[in-house]
Amino acid sequence: MARRxxxxxxxxxxxxxxxxxxAPQVFEPVSAKxxxxxxxxxxxxxxxxEIVLGAAVAGRRxxxxGVLGLLAYAGWLGSRVLANR
Structure with missing residues (x-):
């Protein structure tokens, strides 16, 4: 079940x-931060x-x-938000 x-x-x-x-306009308010x-x-x-990382997580091999990439990506995005406060 975890694989699924x-x-x-x-x-x-x-x-x-x-x-x-x-629909890029939907993401602009969040991305602008x-x-x-x-x-x-x-x-x-x-x-x-996100397409690349999502595909990596979806693939078994x-x-x-992909999970490591997502963690790094989330950390990088968080650092960008903090840097632009």
Missing amino acids: SARVVGLLIAGTGAAHFA AFPKDTRQWVYRNGAT TRKL
Whole structure:
């Protein structure tokens, strides 16, 4: 069951990343806190990152690396928010 849950979580993350391209305006208010300049470009970059990391988490062979990538990504985003307060 854990494998299935990890796969679902990975696909949800990848889906959220894809949503950055379909409706970037939805993500701009949140992204502006971390990326006040060139916000729209950062929305797209973050979307691409989430697609890649979500796919890695969804895959059995890449799951551990994907989780490590997600942790690093979350830490980096948090540091960007704090730096732009």
